[in-house]
Structure formats: C-alpha cells, structure tokens
Amino acid sequence: MKHFYSIIITALFSCIAYSQVTELYISKYGEGSSNHKFLEIYNGTNADIDLSNYSVSSCSNGCNTTGEFDYPDNIIFAAGTIIQSGDVYVITHGSADPSIHSDQTFTYLSNGDDFMALTLAGATASDYTIIDALGDMGPDPGNGWEVAGISNGTQNHTLTRKSTVCGPNPTPLASFGTNSEDSEWIVGESNSGWDTVGSYDGCVSGPILTITSPSNNQEFDSGTTSVIVSVSVANFNIGELNSGADGHIHWTINNQEQPMKYDTLDETINVADGESYSIYMELVDDSHQAISPAVNQTVSFEVNFPCDLYIDTINSSCDSNTAENSDTYSTSLSFTGGGTTSYVIDTGGVGTIEGDDPSVTPEGVIIISGVPENTDYVVSFTGDPSNSSCNFIRSISSPNCNPSIALPYNDPFDYPDGSLTSYPNWNNFSGNEGDLLVTNGQAIVQHGTPSEDAGVTFDPVEGVIYYAFDFSVNDPGNPISGSDFEYFALFKDDGFNYRARIDIVSANDAASDFTVGISTKNGTADVIWPGDLDFETTYRATVKYDQAQNTTQLWINADGETDPSIYGNDEDDPGTTITQFGLRQSDSSANEGILIDNLTITQTFNETLNNNEFSDLDYSFILFPNPSVSGIISIKSNKLGEIKSQVFDLLGKELINTKIKNQKLDLSDLSSGIYIIRLTQGNLIWSKKFIKQ
Structure with a gap:
C-alpha cells in the first residue's frame, strides 16, 4: 500500500523565506451556512499550469480506512483547464451564494469533517501523491479539526492562507498549527471573506498587516456589547519608538483616532445594537509616517438590532x-x-x-x-x-387534501402510461410534480433527473403496518457499486418523517447485480439482505413497521411471516404514526430504474401475499365486458356485501359515485375514452382501467 507524499515539496517549504513558489497550493477554504462552500487553488509559480494534471481527493466524515481515500480523484479538471501564473481557480458548491467567485462547481465539498487534498491526477484509494492537505486521513474528527487553536476551525469558518506562505504542506494537520502565530491559516467567521475569493497573493516578502478579527462585513448578534480586534503583522517588527523596531500601528474606529499601537495584542472596543463600525489600521515608521509602499487594511462590521418576533x-x-x-x-x-x-x-x-x-x-x-x-x-x-x-x-407545504382511504389498500397500477399522480389516490409530496410515471402497468421509480416523490394517504391505524410490492431493477449495464443507498419506497407521517425505507444497494458479492437494504429511521440502510438479486427479475418485498416499538422488518419472496427476514435498527419508542406510503426518486450512484407492481398496504402479513392476482388474497372482483361499447358493465364479487363504485377520468376528476345495483354499472353516458373504476366493498378497495368504445 503506497502513501506517497511530496517530500521534495516539503523540503522546499522549509526554506520559504528564500524560495520561489514551485507548486500549486490551497489558498482559501470556506465551509459556511447552507451550501456556501468553496475551495480556492493558487498558482504562485512563474508558469501557467494545466489543472488536468491534478485532482482533489477526499474522505467523507473521516476516512473509512486510515491512510486511504474514500473518493480518490473526486474532483477532476478537463484537459486545457489552465490556471495562469499568479491566478487562482475556485471550486464552489452548485448552490453557493452567487456572489462567491466560481470557476467550477462540485456538490460534495467538505462539511467540516471531510479530509480534502490537492493530489496528482490518477490517485487511487491507496496509491496517490498529496500536494496539499486539509485535515487528516484518520477517523471522523467530529464536527471539524482545530485550526490556529480554534475548535472546529474547518466547520462554519472561512480559512485564508497567510500571504507569507510560499508553498503547499502535504502533511496532514501540519498547516493548521496550534495558535494564530504558528498556523498557516487565518480563521474567519462563517460566510466571511467572500469578497476576496477569486484573488490571492502568496509568498509575500514585504511587510504585511492583517486584521484577523472581526471579519470584514461580519454581523454580530443583538446584545453584543464588546468586540475583540485582533491584528497580525509579518515581515515588520512592531515596537516602541527608538527601540530599534521597524515601526508601529496607527488605527482609527469610524475615523476617530485611537491610541497608537506598539504591539499586536488584542484590543477590545465597546459596541451597541444597530451601529456600524469601520476599523482602519496602517503601518508607520518611527516618525509616524506611513511606510512606502503603504500597508494598511480596513474592516467593517455591524451589530444587529434585535429581532424579537x-x-x-x-x-x-x-x-x-x-x-x-x-x-x-x-x-x-x-x-x-x-x-x-x-x-x-x-x-x-x-x-x-x-x-x-x-x-x-x-x-x-x-x-x-x-x-x-x-x-x-x-x-x-x-x-x-x-x-x-x-x-x-x-x-x-400543502397538506394532502384528498380523502384518505381505509386499509387494506391494493393497487395493480393498471393505468394508461403517464404521470402516476394523475390517477386516483396518488399525490405529490416532494419534487417535480408529474415525473414519477406509470409505464406498461407498472410504476417506474427512476433515480437520476426525475425528482418527484408520490404517496398514497390512508387512515392511521395502531400497531403494526405492512407494505408489499413486486419489483424488478432494470439492468443499468453494470452491477450496483459503491455506497448507493438510495431508498425508493417508505412509510411516512403527515410531515416528512420517513420510516421503513427500502434501498437498492451493492451486492454482497461484487460479481452479483445488487441486493436491498432496510432502515427503520435512517436515510441509509441499517442492514442489507444477505442474498444477492438479479437485474430484470421480479421479486416481492414485504416490509413491516411497528409504530409502537419503532422497528422494521423485511422479507423477500416470503410465503409466510416465519420465513427468513432481516431487521432494521430498534429505534427509540414510540415510533411514528404512519399515514402515507411513498415512492421516492433521487440521484444515486447508478441512477437505476425500479419497476413497482401490485402494491398492498395492510395490517396483516397474510394480506400482503400476492402472486400478481388479487384472488390470492381470497378476494376477487370480476368486471366485464371491458372494453364496452354500450357502457353497461357487470360487476361481481366472491364476497357478500354492498359494493360502491367511483369512476374517474385520467385527470383524477370523479365523474360517478354510486352503489352497484343488480351487479350492473351504467356508464352509457360517458364519452368514448379511458377511465378508472374504483370499487369498494368493506375494507377492500380495488381499481381497474376501463375503456368505453
């Protein structure tokens, strides 16, 4: 296993006071609120550099294996992506604030505890060359790493490389230091320094003055009564007059002169709600004249009024x-x-x-x-x-205003091709409405561009509840690989608390196609099915959720409740009151398509058993003729009891709501077309496509 660090670069770095920059390095890093994330790479060499020879490799929440990348070559650059001498290249999250300069977007930037490194292109998990590093390749540090003595400095902060730095530091954690003096980084507040992204000057040998706190444009909460001002000076000795020092600092607050500073100790200033402040500092010589060329900085900040509401x-x-x-x-x-x-x-x-x-x-x-x-x-x-x-x-968010239904609920997806939510009982609860489709009598959950999540709402019940369906996975060309873990079916409450999620995951044997996982509460599978499954093959999944015990159980192709099964985590009691079943579409590593058929939602295991025929539930309807020219159709049931009928058009509009009399339903007044007939007898609800010729 190879761990190749750039030793030559390290040797050059140790002589930065006298060396020319010879390699790229990371100049800024931002991990702010929401998706305001960025990574800036600086070219301080005398030559233009093609970034396609480099990559950014990373780990997620620490490295799964110490010393190995989870995601080598995670960010790559197209051939001919040139970073000119003295310029920077900025990678941002696709949803970062548009005011942040960006040359390329990438979704999976750090959350604070994700190791990231500038590497030579072609890195693998265990064979790589690190040029510059942020963090280390060990276990998850928690929220983030300490930088310059600041806890969790890599989370909710902006890091700016000190302008005296002349090259990368490939040793994990080495650039972070232990305090503001020995660290290579200036730690700014969350969402700060955006106006500086897109430009940077490194390996500066002349005098430098940096106001390290507060950050420019920082906003302090209402009730703040004092603010600490911190300043850092490099390549210039600060001291008393006639002490042999290079000079001292003149500074003002809102253009009001302050006592001259003969040190770089922190200053504390009093502030008040609703006020804005501007701090100006400059380096001067013993005669109180600004040095030439001038070295100064201005930082502005404000203290917010209260928000009482x-x-x-x-x-x-x-x-x-x-x-x-x-x-x-x-x-x-x-x-x-x-x-x-x-x-x-x-x-x-x-x-x-x-x-x-x-x-x-x-x-x-x-x-x-x-x-x-x-x-x-x-x-x-x-x-x-x-x-x-x-x-x-x-x-x-809109609640579901369709009438809820009683369990058991059965759906054979016997609808014309089109949007699932255009048919009775199905409603969008997230994503782009209309792109979860029915095709050839099956619902297709397509990971990738489609984003709609659709569900069926039913009357809540106590205790255990089941969903079951036939499913097959279309062959995407290769076995499901990596940590796919994209759930595609679930129970939920009236809000967005998801339970009993089933996932498509990579197979136990890497040579097999896929398997499935189950989760009680988490967004990824708690445990996976021990057997591997094949593409283009239909299986029946049965999922049980115990609302009181907050547990989940999964069967594949079970004939009885005692057949082999797996259990999700036993979460804290009680569980969640379930009111909806949902199908979910999202991005995944393979973006596979999953065909769903013969859905059953019920309170008993036996009622989930289905072999593509509803008669296997010891319950069946007969509807004939279909298609019909006259519109007079016969409806029979193998059970006694009143049958109620509803007829919907393809837009979901109810056209007829009546009881079945003498086993006949009169649809003669309907125009020629395709309709959905829903029959209710006792607790059974059955839907069927009907064609009026």
Whole structure:
C-alpha cells in the first residue's frame, strides 16, 4: 500500500523565506451556512499550469480506512483547464451564494469533517501523491479539526492562507498549527471573506498587516456589547519608538483616532445594537509616517438590532377533503415577541393573511387561508429596519387534501402510461410534480433527473403496518457499486418523517447485480439482505413497521411471516404514526430504474401475499365486458356485501359515485375514452382501467 507524499515539496517549504513558489497550493477554504462552500487553488509559480494534471481527493466524515481515500480523484479538471501564473481557480458548491467567485462547481465539498487534498491526477484509494492537505486521513474528527487553536476551525469558518506562505504542506494537520502565530491559516467567521475569493497573493516578502478579527462585513448578534480586534503583522517588527523596531500601528474606529499601537495584542472596543463600525489600521515608521509602499487594511462590521418576533408552531389543515383538485387549506402560525416594532408579512400573493397582527399584538396566531391545495409557498417576515433586524422566512407545504382511504389498500397500477399522480389516490409530496410515471402497468421509480416523490394517504391505524410490492431493477449495464443507498419506497407521517425505507444497494458479492437494504429511521440502510438479486427479475418485498416499538422488518419472496427476514435498527419508542406510503426518486450512484407492481398496504402479513392476482388474497372482483361499447358493465364479487363504485377520468376528476345495483354499472353516458373504476366493498378497495368504445 503506497502513501506517497511530496517530500521534495516539503523540503522546499522549509526554506520559504528564500524560495520561489514551485507548486500549486490551497489558498482559501470556506465551509459556511447552507451550501456556501468553496475551495480556492493558487498558482504562485512563474508558469501557467494545466489543472488536468491534478485532482482533489477526499474522505467523507473521516476516512473509512486510515491512510486511504474514500473518493480518490473526486474532483477532476478537463484537459486545457489552465490556471495562469499568479491566478487562482475556485471550486464552489452548485448552490453557493452567487456572489462567491466560481470557476467550477462540485456538490460534495467538505462539511467540516471531510479530509480534502490537492493530489496528482490518477490517485487511487491507496496509491496517490498529496500536494496539499486539509485535515487528516484518520477517523471522523467530529464536527471539524482545530485550526490556529480554534475548535472546529474547518466547520462554519472561512480559512485564508497567510500571504507569507510560499508553498503547499502535504502533511496532514501540519498547516493548521496550534495558535494564530504558528498556523498557516487565518480563521474567519462563517460566510466571511467572500469578497476576496477569486484573488490571492502568496509568498509575500514585504511587510504585511492583517486584521484577523472581526471579519470584514461580519454581523454580530443583538446584545453584543464588546468586540475583540485582533491584528497580525509579518515581515515588520512592531515596537516602541527608538527601540530599534521597524515601526508601529496607527488605527482609527469610524475615523476617530485611537491610541497608537506598539504591539499586536488584542484590543477590545465597546459596541451597541444597530451601529456600524469601520476599523482602519496602517503601518508607520518611527516618525509616524506611513511606510512606502503603504500597508494598511480596513474592516467593517455591524451589530444587529434585535429581532424579537419568534414564529413557534406552524400547522396546516385542509378546508375540505375531496377527490377534486379544488380544495383549499389554511395555515396557522403562532408567534411571540410581537408589539415591539412594525412587521410586513408577505406570502407573494398566496392566500389571505388574517388573524393577529404581530405589529401590535405581543403574542397570537397568524392565519393564512384560502390557499389552493398542492400549492407550496414562502411567507416572509420583515421588521422595521430602523429598530429591528427581523428578516426571515418560513416555508409552507400543502397538506394532502384528498380523502384518505381505509386499509387494506391494493393497487395493480393498471393505468394508461403517464404521470402516476394523475390517477386516483396518488399525490405529490416532494419534487417535480408529474415525473414519477406509470409505464406498461407498472410504476417506474427512476433515480437520476426525475425528482418527484408520490404517496398514497390512508387512515392511521395502531400497531403494526405492512407494505408489499413486486419489483424488478432494470439492468443499468453494470452491477450496483459503491455506497448507493438510495431508498425508493417508505412509510411516512403527515410531515416528512420517513420510516421503513427500502434501498437498492451493492451486492454482497461484487460479481452479483445488487441486493436491498432496510432502515427503520435512517436515510441509509441499517442492514442489507444477505442474498444477492438479479437485474430484470421480479421479486416481492414485504416490509413491516411497528409504530409502537419503532422497528422494521423485511422479507423477500416470503410465503409466510416465519420465513427468513432481516431487521432494521430498534429505534427509540414510540415510533411514528404512519399515514402515507411513498415512492421516492433521487440521484444515486447508478441512477437505476425500479419497476413497482401490485402494491398492498395492510395490517396483516397474510394480506400482503400476492402472486400478481388479487384472488390470492381470497378476494376477487370480476368486471366485464371491458372494453364496452354500450357502457353497461357487470360487476361481481366472491364476497357478500354492498359494493360502491367511483369512476374517474385520467385527470383524477370523479365523474360517478354510486352503489352497484343488480351487479350492473351504467356508464352509457360517458364519452368514448379511458377511465378508472374504483370499487369498494368493506375494507377492500380495488381499481381497474376501463375503456368505453
């Protein structure tokens, strides 16, 4: 196993005071809020360099194997990607703030505890050449690594390489140092230094003055009464007059002169809410004249006004629940901290804002009513900027306003090709509506570009609950590899608490196609099925979730509950009250397609048994003739009891709702076309495509 570090570079680095920059190195790193992440690479050499000879290799949450990359050559560069002498190349997250300079985007930048290294192209997990390193190749450090004596310096901070640094440092952790003096990095606050990204000067031999704290444009929370000002000086000796030092520091706060500084010790200044401050520092000689060329820096910051308004509980409920798409819903937002300033509440024109007014009421409930179902929106709250820093949003998601159904629920997906959510009972709960499709009588969950997640809502029940379906995985050309772990089916509550997730994962034997995993609560599989499965082959998966015990169980091709199964983690009791079954699409390493058929949601294992015929549930309907010219059709059941019928068009609009009389259903008034007939007898709900000729 080869661990090849750039020893020649290390030797050059030890002589930086006299050496020319001879290699690329990382000049800035940002891990901020949301996806505001970036990595800047600096070329301080005298030549233009083709980045295709380099890569960025990484580990996720520490390295799975000490000394080996989880993701070698994770970021690569196209041939002819030139970084000119004295220039930088910036990689940002695709959703980073647009004000951050960017030359290339990459999704999986560090979360603070992910080792990242500039490497020579062609790196493998165990055979690589590290040029420059951020972190180390050991276990997960937790939230991040300490930098310059600052805990978790690689998380929620911006790191800027000191301009005196003349080359990379390939030794893990070595560049971080133990304090601000021996570290190669200046540690800035989260989301700071964005205006400097895209330019950098390294290996500077002349005098340098850097205000290391506060960061430029930093915002301090309301209630902050003092701020510490820190300064670093290099290549210039600071001292008293006539002491033999090179000079000292002149500085101002908001253009007001401050006592001259004859050291680089921290200064503490008093601040107040709502005020802005500008700190200016410059290097001067013993005659109090600015040195030439001038060396100075200005940093601005502010202390926010308070934001007293707090939005507490948010609840959304349907004003009605029908099969039509014309229902509306209302949302209540309870608040405290009102009555201290004036507030503007904006929904972008969605719904009607009613209820209590936080501008005059200390606490109460805001109501947003009359919002069309399936409409998600954002409500913003803005305080008076003259005395409030409130400026925040809350995202509101539509509840499912379709009538819920009783269990058991069966769905053979016997629909014409098209969007699954255009048919009865299925509704979008996330992603791009309309791109989870039905094809050839099966639902297809396609990982990759499609993003819709769709579900069926049913009446909640107590205790255990099952879902089962037939599934097959289309052959993507190669076995599922890596940590795919993209779940495609699940139970959920009325919100976004997902339970009993089933995943497609890499096989136990690398030569096999795939297998499946199950998770009680986590986003990745707790345990995987011990047998390997084949592409283009149909299997029946049965999943049990115990709502009281918060446990999950999985069977494949089981004939009975005592057949072999696997268990997900036993999570904290109690579990989650389940109200929906969902199918999920997302990106995965293979972006495989999964065909789903003959879905059953029920409270008993026996009712999940299915061999592609509903009669195996000891329950069957007969509907004939189909197609029909007259529209008069016969409907028979092998059980006694009243049968109710609903007829829907392909847009999900209910056209007929009637009881079956004398085993006949009269659809003669319908125009020629394709319809969905849903029959309900007792707790059984059965759907069938019908063609009127």
